[in-house]
Amino acid sequence: MDRLPSALVLAIAALSLVSILLLAWSRRWRTRRSALHLPPGPKKLPLIGNLHQIGSLPHRSLWALARQHGPVMLLRLGSVPTVVVSSPEAARDVMRTHDAHCCSRPATPGPRRLTYGYKDLAFAPYGDHVREMRKLFILELLCMRRVQAAWDAREAQVDKLVETLTHAGPNSVVLDEHIFGAVDGIIGTVVFGRIYGTEGFKMQFLDMLNEAMEMLGSFSAEDFFPNSAGRLVDRLTGLIARRERIFKRLDAFFDAVIDQHLNSTCNKLDDGDCRSDLVQALIELWKDDGSSVPFTREHVKAMLFIVLLDLLGYLCRWN
Numbered sequence: 001m002d003r004l005p006s007a008l009v010l011a012i013a014a015l016s017l018v019s020i021l022l023l024a025w026s027r028r029w030r031t032r033r034s035a036l037h038l039p040p041g042p043k044k045l046p047l048i049g050n051l052h053q054i055g056s057l058p059h060r061s062l063w064a065l066a067r068q069h070g071p072v073m074l075l076r077l078g079s080v081p082t083v084v085v086s087s088p089e090a091a092r093d094v095m096r097t098h099d100a101h102c103c104s105r106p107a108t109p110g111p112r113r114l115t116y117g118y119k120d121l122a123f124a125p126y127g128d129h130v131r132e133m134r135k136l137f138i139l140e141l142l143c144m145r146r147v148q149a150a151w152d153a154r155e156a157q158v159d160k161l162v163e164t165l166t167h168a169g170p171n172s173v174v175l176d177e178h179i180f181g182a183v184d185g186i187i188g189t190v191v192f193g194r195i196y197g198t199e200g201f202k203m204q205f206l207d208m209l210n211e212a213m214e215m216l217g218s219f220s221a222e223d224f225f226p227n228s229a230g231r232l233v234d235r236l237t238g239l240i241a242r243r244e245r246i247f248k249r250l251d252a253f254f255d256a257v258i259d260q261h262l263n264s265t266c267n268k269l270d271d272g273d274c275r276s277d278l279v280q281a282l283i284e285l286w287k288d289d290g291s292s293v294p295f296t297r298e299h300v301k302a303m304l305f306i307v308l309l310d311l312l313g314y315l316c317r318w319n
Contacts, residue, residue: 038074039070039072039073039074039083040069040070040073040074041065041069041073041074041075041076042065042068042069042073042075044075044076047078048078049075049076049077049078049079049080050075050076050077051077051078051224053065053075054077062084062086063086065084066084066086071085071086071087071089071090072084072085072086072087072090077224078221078223078224078225078230079224079225079226079227080106080223080224080225080226100126103126104125104126105122105123105125106223107125107226108220108222108223109220109222109223109231109234109240109243110215110216110220110223110243111123111216113243113244113247114212114216114243114246114247114250114305115302115305115306116298116299116301116302117298118302119296119298119299119302119303120299120302120303120305120306121133121134121137121303121306122306122309123306129293132293133293136285136293136295140281140284140285141278141281150186150190153185153186153189153190154186156185156189157182157183157185157186157189158182160182160185161178161179161181161182164178165178189277190277190278191277191278191279191304191307191308192257192277192278192279193261193277193279193280204253205253205308208246208249208250208253209308209309211246212246212250212305212309213309215239215242215243215246218239220234220239221233221234221237221239222234250301250305251301254300254301254304254305255301257279257304258279258283258297258300258301261279261280261283262283278304278307279300279304282299282300282303282304283300285299285300286299286300
């Protein structure tokens with residue numbers, strides 16, 4: 001009987017201490033939130049945040065939410081805070097005034113793996129490395145010498161297009177298909193060289209890129225819950241295994257393309273007999289010991305992946 005009052009006192013003291021700590025934490029969180037001047041947004045649910053308010057057409061869902069909460073609103077997609085802007089003025093502030101703070105893409109596991117740890121320019125976080133890489137590529141890849149080097153591919157594909165249309169005579173033709181074929185041939189030849197037109201090569205890499213794009217566009221729990229719980233869900237759903245399988249296929253494909261270029265007798269574009277494709281240009285950057293920017297074989301493969309994603313998107317638009 002003597003222990004009961006002391007136990008009650010300890011229990012009351014423990015509950016009081018917990019209540020005080022929770023109250024202090026709540027006040028601190030509210031003070032911090034108000035100090036940050038966060039934009040308004042819809043109420044969120046525990047764990048999932050505002051994911052339940054994003055429907056099958058996200059742009060329409062965001063438009064409806066913006067009408068209620070204004071042109072700048074804060075959403076919580078899982079555990080990831082996301083600011084949505086939907087007016088020209090707000091977009092101008094983001095893309096011009098605060099461009100340096102907003103130009104980096106979110107760090108997600110899919111692009112990180114497929115770009116060899118962000119060794120590209122599209123997904124890499126903005127910083128000194130990206131700025132130096134841009135300068136290097138503008139000087140080496142977008143100069144007039146490189147543009148002129150690709151003239152043969154453009155001329156050959158245009159001649160082929162004109163010849164095909166001439167042979168059609170008075171018969172009607174689906175012009176979109178012929179233009180698509182010409183653009184496809186120009187871009188593919190500029191990137192890979194003559195091997196792009198070989199049998200099976202185009203279908204092989206288009207199949208891999210289609211699978212990579214589908215994987216990048218699929219739902220990943222780690223994108224919204226960047227912690228061990230999100231990784232566990234992705235592992236159970238098989239997404240991590242699928243990502244690794246696609247990465248190994250692309251890696252082997254890029255290695256084969258690079259080795260084929262390395263085994264050729266061409267090593268300088270200044271020679272008229274040399275290759276004029278992008279792969280050869282990237283290899284030259286890799287082999288150039290005097291470059292101020294670290295550029296490895298993985299950088300070559302990461303840049304090829306991004307270029308081919310852009311190529312596939314362009315071809316899909318033509319289709």
